[in-house]
Amino acid sequence: MTPVLQTCLPDDQRAMAARxxxxxxxxxGGDWLTVDTTYDAQLAAKAALLRDRPDDVLACLPEARxxxxxxxxxxxxxxxxxDGFSVGPDTVVRPDGALVHIDRADPLRTVSxxxxxxxxxxxxxxxxxxxxxxxxxxxxxxxxxEKIGRALPAIHKPVPSYDDNIAPRVQRLFDGAKVGRPMWRxxxxxxxxxxxxxxxxxxxxxxxxxxxxxxxxSERQTVLRLPETDAVIFAIHTxxxxxx
Numbered sequence: 001m002t003p004v005l006q007t008c009l010p011d012d013q014r015a016m017a018a019r020x021x022x023x024x025x026x027x028x029g030g031d032w033l034t035v036d037t038t039y040d041a042q043l044a045a046k047a048a049l050l051r052d053r054p055d056d057v058l059a060c061l062p063e064a065r066x067x068x069x070x071x072x073x074x075x076x077x078x079x080x081x082x083d084g085f086s087v088g089p090d091t092v093v094r095p096d097g098a099l100v101h102i103d104r105a106d107p108l109r110t111v112s113x114x115x116x117x118x119x120x121x122x123x124x125x126x127x128x129x130x131x132x133x134x135x136x137x138x139x140x141x142x143x144x145x146e147k148i149g150r151a152l153p154a155i156h157k158p159v160p161s162y163d164d165n166i167a168p169r170v171q172r173l174f175d176g177a178k179v180g181r182p183m184w185r186x187x188x189x190x191x192x193x194x195x196x197x198x199x200x201x202x203x204x205x206x207x208x209x210x211x212x213x214x215x216x217x218s219e220r221q222t223v224l225r226l227p228e229t230d231a232v233i234f235a236i237h238t239x240x241x242x243x244x
Contacts, residue, residue, distance in 0.1 A: 004041040004196060006239045009188075009218050013239070017188035017218055021166050022173050024183040024223065032182045032222040033078050033115055034237045040096045042116045042238075045196055046137045050112055056199065057137045058108055059148045060121075064133035067121045067231035072107035074226065074233075075114055108135045117222075120234040122152070122174065129174045129232060131155055138238040140189070140217060141200040173223065174232050182224035191215045194240050216241050 016023065049057045060068050080087040084095030092100045092114060100113045111119060112135055121133035128151035136144040147155045152174070153167050177183070190213040191198070198217075200206065220237040 004038050004045065004240070005194060005215075006036060006038055006241050009216065009239055009241055013186045013218055013220055014188065016184070016186040019185070021185075022170050023185045024173060025185070027182040027184050027222060027224075030180065030182060031078055031081075032184070032224060032235060033075070033082075033117065034220060035082070035084070035095070035116065036239070038239075039094075039116060042138075042196065043094075043096075043098075043113065046112045049137045049197060050109060055145075057144065057197075058112070058135055059144050060108060060133040061149060064121050064123065064231070067123065067226060067229040068107045068133050069104060070226045070229050070231070071119055071121065071233060072102070072104065072111050075111055076102070079114060108133065111135060112137065116237055118236040118238070120236070122232045122234060124175075124230070124232075125151070128152055128171060132231075138196040138236070139199045140219060140238070141198055141206050143199045143201060146202055177223050177225040177232050179225050179227045182222050184220060184222045186218055186220050188216060188218045190243070191217045191240070194242075196238055196240065214243050216243055 016025065076087055076092070079085040079092065086093040090102050092102065094100060094114065100110065103110050108119065118138055119135045120131055122129040123132045130149065130151050131147050132149070134144045134148060152171055173183075190211055192213040192215070194215040218239045220239070222235040224233050224235070225231070226233060
């Protein structure tokens with residue numbers, strides 16, 4: 001399959017990726033969605049994954065159903081003010097002309113047909129935020145099945161940089177997320193394989209040859225709090241570019 005590649009990474013995203021964890025900054029203007037040149041191709045890839053392997057890329061625990069619906073309503077509000085989108089009560093016309101029927105009984109699947117971002121929903125349980133729902137079509141070396149229902153420290157196992165110093169800072173970041181004030185950061189990694197769908201089990205970390213990979217993979221990661229359910233959303237927009 002021909003890889004779906006962006007032509008370049010935005011300069012601010014590359015600079016953000018160079019900052020140490022957690023390295024967050026406010027989202028200018030508050031609009032946390034990104035629409036780029038691979039919009040059509042990424043949404044087609046999502047549709048194929050949800051058709052062929054839905055249990056691998058979509059999960060929603062019962063306690064996250066209200067938050068998932070709130071995510072959908074948030075997305076519809078954002079797209080309603082975007083050029084190229086026509087949002088009605090029951091349908092959305094995308095910039096590529098596709099008509100999407102809004103299914104509020106299956107909100108994350110509907111979201112998958114509207115935006116490039118993957119969506120993770122985290123809810124506070126005790127002292128930690130737990131991953132209670134996820135739309136994860138473009139995992140960067142992890143799997144939704146291993147992370148769903150787990151708290152932040154367990155979600156980041158076995159990320160080497162997520163140590164005892166970083167873990168409480170990330171938890172404070174989620175605790176401090178404010179309604180209407182999304183924050184973002186970015187990462188940047190080398191990959192041998194340019195595929196957007198790149199699952200990997202915890203027991204099988206990436207081999208060392210990825211440092212010589214011909215592709216750069218960067219995630220624009222946005223954290224925002226929902227006003228009604230108080231859930232925190234971790235949104236991931238994925239870019240893959242060829243190393244010149």
